Amino acid sequence: MTTSTATRASLATAMFTVSDQEAARAFYVDRLGWEVRGDLRFGPEGEHRWLEVAPAGSVARLALNPPMGGTPGGAAIGVEVDDVLAEHARLTAVGGIDLDPEPMQMPGAPLMFGLRDPDGNSVWVVAAEA
DSSP states (O other), X not given: OOXXXXXXXXXXXXXXXXXXXXXXXXXXXXXXXXXXXXXXXXXXXXXEEEEEEEOTTOSSEEEEEOOSSSOSOOOEEXXXXXXXXXXXXXXXXXXXXXXXXXXBOOTTSOOEEEEEOTTSOEEEEEEOOO
């Protein structure tokens, strides 16, 4: 059996299913402080919407998609930040976010905390590697 090295690639877009794209946009932009990276209509009548958000400076983006035959929610992503405690304090002050009460750290894992969007998708805020 012959194996070959994969073509160089980079993770660019993660996807969450959401029940309401506009409400999800408001959560990620107005509550978390992320920016809209793309908001396009497509399809014969413009009936579909491709909506992407991301933290400022992030290369990767998060697409917020309506469910395709299933229910929204249940996915998770990790976002690295330089100061987990400061980000937790900032989001606590914003309010209206389903946020873990305190950051946690387990042996062998970085400092982190979780938050959930209105559809139950999880964002894990993790200390960036030094």
